[in-house]
Amino acid sequence: MKKTFLAKRNALLSSRSASWGALALTTALGVLFLRLLAPNLFWQAFAPVFRVSDALATESHSFSDRFGNAAALASLNEKLVERNASLANENAALVQKVANLSELLGASGVQSGSSGILAGVIARPPESPYDVLVVGAGENEGVALGMEAFGAADVPLGVVSSVLADVSRVTLFSAPGMTTNASVGRANVPLTLTGAGAGAMNASVARTAGVAVGDTVFVPGPGMLPIGSVVRIDSDPLSPGVTLRIKPAFNLFSTAWVELRATGAVSTVFATSTP
Amino acid sequence: MIRSFGTLFALLSAIFFPWPFTACFALGMALYEPLVPLTVGLFSDTLYYTSHGAQMPFFTLAGAFVTAAAFFVRNRLKTGIIEG
Structure with a gap:
């Protein structure tokens, strides 16, 4: 005679909830105990993980910053254009100054000479x-x-x-x-x-x-x-x-x-x- | 499949991703695995909690709260007449 198995319906102890979640919780508890009982071993074990995490965070931040704020980027671009124009003017002034000094020095570039x-x-x-x-x-x-x-x-x-x-x-x-x-x-x-x-x-x-x-x-x-x-x-x-x-x-x-x-x-x- | 990879990814996200993303993901995973928020919270506090940085392990408490809520909802659904 076929027996009918009636599983007890308990959400906390059902086989489905006790699978991956319980395994992960057990792992997390194990890591916690490792930190509490052997902190040096814990930090040594997780140091490479933290380094990789930091590197990934830095890369992700730099990547997201490129698209972060279009207005800020436009403002920065405008400032850079203005600065570029300012530097170009300054450069032209310096070129003019060099030309004047060269003309004044007779292209000799000496402080004191026969010319003056x-x-x-x-x-x-x-x-x-x-x-x-x-x-x-x-x-x-x-x-x-x-x-x-x-x-x-x-x-x-x-x-x-x-x-x-x-x-x-x-x-x-x-x-x-x-x-x-x-x-x-x-x-x-x-x-x-x-x-x-x-x-x-x-x-x-x-x-x-x-x-x-x-x-x-x-x-x-x-x-x-x-x-x-x-x-x-x-x-x-x-x-x-x-x-x-x-x-x-x-x-x-x-x-x-x-x-x-x-x-x-x-x-x-x-x-x-x-x- | 979703439970296994989702649980593993939730734990890894606590290491490699910002905490808001991890929290949202764990919240979503609570629909499939109610213990995942508690696990992720416990794991995050294990990694990052310092006594002088916070007065209490916030992630663990939040995860426990979400896990309790998830179990409560699942329990109500399983014992109801609209179990899917």
């Missing part, structure tokens, strides 16, 4: 007195009183008015009261430049000289050296002459390097006493 003495500008207005540059070369470098200072493209800037051991003072042609012989225009009309301060110069010429706005003003040197250009002509009907307002060839107060040379060609009169 290269000196960095230590102080410029308003750090130094107006229309005065303090440069980092002095007697030790061979600077002498009366040497002429040239900027980029051989533009005359001023004259060394004071020399110390390691520094010198260059009084610019635009210093108030400083007079310099020069010429203007294609006809090389001679005139006397008078410093007007703040980088500007004035000169008086006859009304009939035919000087026009934009004419270049030269000072004697090795050839004719452009020092600036006429930007305005003030005319007084009661006077037979006109006053020329002359702007330097470039911003005298932004130059970083000057070259000092003893030309002996510029006749300059200092209105103020030199120390």
Whole structure:
């Protein structure tokens, strides 16, 4: 006679729930006891597992970060583009600086040579007195009183008015009261430049000289050296002459390097006493 | 098949995956193996619990709670008339 087996329906002790779950729970309890009873053995056994886990977590984080925040990535991309443009501009400025220095040095790259003495500008207005540059070369470098200072493209800037051991003072042609012989225009009309301060110069010429706005003003040197250009002509009907307002060839107060040379060609009169 | 691989994967996920994923997976596995949440919680606390990091073994307690709930639901289903 066939027996009917009625299994007791107990959810906790049924054969289905006691299979894999119970086996896993037993394993977990075994690991727990291992940690409690033999912690050193436990950490030694699981150290490689933790290392693999850390490596996997690092990789997964780096992978998910790539897609993490599109807005942040777009913002970062925008910042990088701006930074790239900024660096490109900076690079262009540096290239220009190198070109200016090379031109100033005659591509020789030496600090001191037969062509002149290269000196960095230590102080410029308003750090130094107006229309005065303090440069980092002095007697030790061979600077002498009366040497002429040239900027980029051989533009005359001023004259060394004071020399110390390691520094010198260059009084610019635009210093108030400083007079310099020069010429203007294609006809090389001679005139006397008078410093007007703040980088500007004035000169008086006859009304009939035919000087026009934009004419270049030269000072004697090795050839004719452009020092600036006429930007305005003030005319007084009661006077037979006109006053020329002359702007330097470039911003005298932004130059970083000057070259000092003893030309002996510029006749300059200092209105103020030199120390 | 689901029980065996699911249980093994739940234990491994406690090591290799973030805990939210492991918790969700263990919660899902409770439908097939009620002891899996308790097992995973116990295993996670065995691996990561430190007395100065937490005041109580949170994963074990949470797993025990889910396991108890799973057993309760299974028991009600098995004794009901809509047993599948």
